[in-house]
Amino acid sequence: MFRKYRKDISGWLIMLPGIILFSFYIWEPLLASIVMSFYSAKGIRLERFVGLQNYIAVLNHPDFKSAFSNTFSYTFWSLIIGFLVPIILAIILNEIIHFKGFFRISIYLPNVIPGLAVTIMWLFIYRAGRTGLLNIILGNFGFPPQAWLTKSHLVIPLIVLFMTWRSAGATTLIYLAGLQGIDQELYEAATIDGANIWARLKYITLPQIYNLARTLLILQIIFVFQVLYEPLVLTNGGPNNASISLMLLVYKYAFEKFDYPKAVSVSVIIALVLIILTGLYNKLVKENEM
Amino acid sequence: MFRSFTKDSGLIRTFDLKKPSIRIIYIILLIISLFIVFIALAPIIWTILSGFKSLSEFVNEPKLLPSSYNIGKFIETWKTLEFTRFYINSFIVVIGSIFFAVIGNGLLGYALSKIRPRGSKFIYFLILWSLMIPATTSIVPLFLNIVKLKLQGSFLPLWMSAGANAFFVILYKNFFDSIPQSVIEAARIDGCNEWSIFFKIVFPLSYSINTVVTIFTINASWSDFLLPYLLLNNTGKETVMVRLFLFRNSVATDVDIIRAVTFSIIPPIILFAFFQKYMREGISNIGVKG
Numbered sequence: 001m002f003r004k005y006r007k008d009i010s011g012w013l014i015m016l017p018g019i020i021l022f023s024f025y026i027w028e029p030l031l032a033s034i035v036m037s038f039y040s041a042k043g044i045r046l047e048r049f050v051g052l053q054n055y056i057a058v059l060n061h062p063d064f065k066s067a068f069s070n071t072f073s074y075t076f077w078s079l080i081i082g083f084l085v086p087i088i089l090a091i092i093l094n095e096i097i098h099f100k101g102f103f104r105i106s107i108y109l110p111n112v113i114p115g116l117a118v119t120i121m122w123l124f125i126y127r128a129g130r131t132g133l134l135n136i137i138l139g140n141f142g143f144p145p146q147a148w149l150t151k152s153h154l155v156i157p158l159i160v161l162f163m164t165w166r167s168a169g170a171t172t173l174i175y176l177a178g179l180q181g182i183d184q185e186l187y188e189a190a191t192i193d194g195a196n197i198w199a200r201l202k203y204i205t206l207p208q209i210y211n212l213a214r215t216l217l218i219l220q221i222i223f224v225f226q227v228l229y230e231p232l233v234l235t236n237g238g239p240n241n242a243s244i245s246l247m248l249l250v251y252k253y254a255f256e257k258f259d260y261p262k263a264v265s266v267s268v269i270i271a272l273v274l275i276i277l278t279g280l281y282n283k284l285v286k287e288n289e290m
Numbered sequence: 291m292f293r294s295f296t297k298d299s300g301l302i303r304t305f306d307l308k309k310p311s312i313r314i315i316y317i318i319l320l321i322i323s324l325f326i327v328f329i330a331l332a333p334i335i336w337t338i339l340s341g342f343k344s345l346s347e348f349v350n351e352p353k354l355l356p357s358s359y360n361i362g363k364f365i366e367t368w369k370t371l372e373f374t375r376f377y378i379n380s381f382i383v384v385i386g387s388i389f390f391a392v393i394g395n396g397l398l399g400y401a402l403s404k405i406r407p408r409g410s411k412f413i414y415f416l417i418l419w420s421l422m423i424p425a426t427t428s429i430v431p432l433f434l435n436i437v438k439l440k441l442q443g444s445f446l447p448l449w450m451s452a453g454a455n456a457f458f459v460i461l462y463k464n465f466f467d468s469i470p471q472s473v474i475e476a477a478r479i480d481g482c483n484e485w486s487i488f489f490k491i492v493f494p495l496s497y498s499i500n501t502v503v504t505i506f507t508i509n510a511s512w513s514d515f516l517l518p519y520l521l522l523n524n525t526g527k528e529t530v531m532v533r534l535f536l537f538r539n540s541v542a543t544d545v546d547i548i549r550a551v552t553f554s555i556i557p558p559i560i561l562f563a564f565f566q567k568y569m570r571e572g573i574s575n576i577g578v579k580g
Contacts, residue, residue, distance in 0.1 A: 010484045011407025018398030018453065019413065021390070025454035026420045029428035029435065036431060044434045089326060092319050095300045099323075105566050106327040112562040112569065113334065114513030116531050117554045121337045124548060130352040133336055139352055169330060173570055184299060191303055197312070200301050222422065229516065233535070247427075254430045255520070267427040278422035 030271065033264040041261050054265040064266070066241040067249040070156060071225060074245060077157050078224040079217070082164035087213060089168065090175030091205065104176070107169035115166070119233040122162040126234075149235050152242035159230050159243060167223075171216060178212045179205065211287075218281040222274055246270050334555070341367075341549040348545045367549040371533070371542065377553075379522075380512055380529040386449030387511040388504050394453025395503065396496070399462025400488050404474050414463075421456040433520050443525040448518060452511060458503050465499040466492065498568075505565045509558055530554045 039046040125133040128147035135145040228247035237244035253263035296304045306312045342356035436447045477487045515531035
C-alpha cells in the first residue's frame with residue numbers, strides 16, 4: 001500500500017517548497033484580491049461584505065475613465081510605434097553579414113538596463129528648457145525648447161517611445177531566431193524559380209513569421225496593459241491624468257490613499273482583461289504547435 | 291567587400307550580390323543597421339557622459355557633451371549619497387534571490403519533469419497560467435500578507451519571491467525533459483532518494499540552465515524596485531533601485547541623480563558584457579517557448 005504511493009509522496013514533498021512559494025506570491029494574493037474587492041476595510045483589516053460597492057465606486061470615479069482609456073491608448077501607441085519596429089529590424093539584421101555579433105549585442109543592450117534607470121534617463125532626455133537632450137538636438141535645427149511632458153496629447157506616445165527603445169531589441173532577437181528557423185531551401189527554390197527579393201520577402205519570409213508575430217502581438221498587449229512605473233516616475237500620471245494607467249491607479253489607491261479594497265477592485269478588473277487576453281494567447285500558441 | 295563572401299541565409303543570396311543594385315541595397319541596409327545601433331546606444335552614452343558635467347553646466351548650458359572629464363565628480367557623488375551601502379544591500383538581495391530561484395524553481399521543474407506524481411499536471415497547469423497573470427496585479431494583497439507576517443524591513447520576502455517564477459519552472463522542466471529517464475531510474479535502483487538524485491545527479495548536469503536562471507535572476511532582482519520600495523523604504527536596507535526611486539522627492543541635485551543612474555546601470559552592463567551569449571539565448575527561449 002505504502003510502496004504504491006511512495007513515488008507520489010516523495011514527488012509532492014519535492015514540489016512542496018515551490019508550491020508554498022507560488023501560493024504565497026501568486027495564487028493566494030490573486031484569490032485574496034477577489035475576496036477583498038467585495039469587502040470594506042479599515043487599513044489592512046477587512047470589515048464587512050459590501051457586494052459590488054467597491055467596483056461601483058471605482059467605476060464611477062472619473063480617474064477610472066481616464067486610466068481605462070489611457071491604458072488602451074498606451075496599447076494602441078505601442079502597437080503603432082513598437083509592433084513593426086522589431087519585425088523590420090529583424091529582417092534587416094538577418095541580411096547583414098558584417099559585424100553580426102556587434103549589431104545583436106548593441107540592440108539588446110538597452111534591455112539589460114533596469115526599467116527605473118531607463119525612465120530616469122528619459123526624464124532628462126525629455127526635460128523642459130534648453131538643456132534636455134531632445135531640446136538640445138532640436139535646438140541645433142532652430143526649434144525652440146518645448147516642455148514635452150506637459151503636453152497631454154503627446155505624453156503617452158513619448159512614454160511608449162522609450163518603452164519601445166528599451167524592449168525592441170529583445171523582441172528583435174526573438175524574430176531573428178524565428179527567421180533563422182525558416183527552411184533555407186525555400187529561398188533556394190524561389191531563387192531558382194526567378195523570384196526577386198521582394199517576392200521572396202512577401203511569399204516566404206512574412207508568411208513564415210506570421211504566427212510568431214501574432215503570438216508576440218498578444219504578449220505585447222498583455223505587457224503594455226500593465227504599464228506602471230514609466231508614468232509613475234516620469235509624470236506621476238499627469239498632466240491632469242493624461243498619462244495615468246490602470247496599474248498606476250491601483251498604486252495610487254493602495255499606497256497613496258491606503259484604500260486597499262478599491263485598489264484590488266481595479267486590479268481584479270485588470271486581471272479579468274488579462275485572463276481574456278491570455279486565453280486568446282494560449283489558443284494561438286496551441287494553433288502554432290499544431 | 292563582396293568578393294570572397296558567400297551569403298546563404300536570408301533574402302539576399304550570393305547570387306544576387308553579383309548585381310550592383312543589390313550591392314547598393316546591402317550597403318544601405320548596413321548603414322541603417324549602424325544607425326539603429328546609434329539609436330540604441332546614444333541615450334546610454336549621453337547619460338554616462340553627462341555625469342561629468344558640473345551642475346551649472348548641466349542645468350544652464352545646452353551642450354551635448356561636458357567640457358571636462360573628471361572622474362572625481364563621480365566619486366564625490368558616490369560618497370555623499372553613500373552608494374556603498376545601497377550596493378551592498380542590492381548585492382545581498384541578489385545573492386539570496388539566486389539561491390531561491392535555482393533551488394525553488396529547480397525542484398519544482400524536476401518533480402514536474404521526472405517524478406510526475408499524481409495530480410502534478412494540475413500544478414503545471416496553474417504554473418502555466420501564472421506565467422500570464424502578472425505579479426503586479428496582486429501586489430496589494432501580497433504586500434499585506436508580508437506585513438501581517440511582520441516581514442517588512444527584511445530581505446527574506448524579496449529572496450523568496452525569486453523562487454516563485456513560472457517562467458523559470460517551465461525553463462527547468464523543459465531542460466530536465468531532455469535528461470534521459472534511464473539516468474534517473476538507474477539512480478533510483480541504486481537506492482538514491484529523490485532529493486539526492488536532484489542534488490547529486492541532476493543538479494551537476496544542469497550547469498547551463500542554472501547559469502541562465504542565475505543571470506536573469508541577478509538582472510531581475512537588481513532592477514526590481516516596487517516590492518523592495520514597499521518593504522525596505524526607511525529601514526536602512528534600501529537597494530540601489532529604491533534609492534533611485536526616492537530621488538523624485540529628495541534634495542539631490544540633477545547631476546547627482548544622473549550619476550546615480552550611471553551607478554545603477556553599470557553592474558547590469560558588466561554582467562551583460564560577460565554573459566551576453568546566455569542572455570540572448572534566454573531571450574529567444576522566452577519567445578519561442580513562453
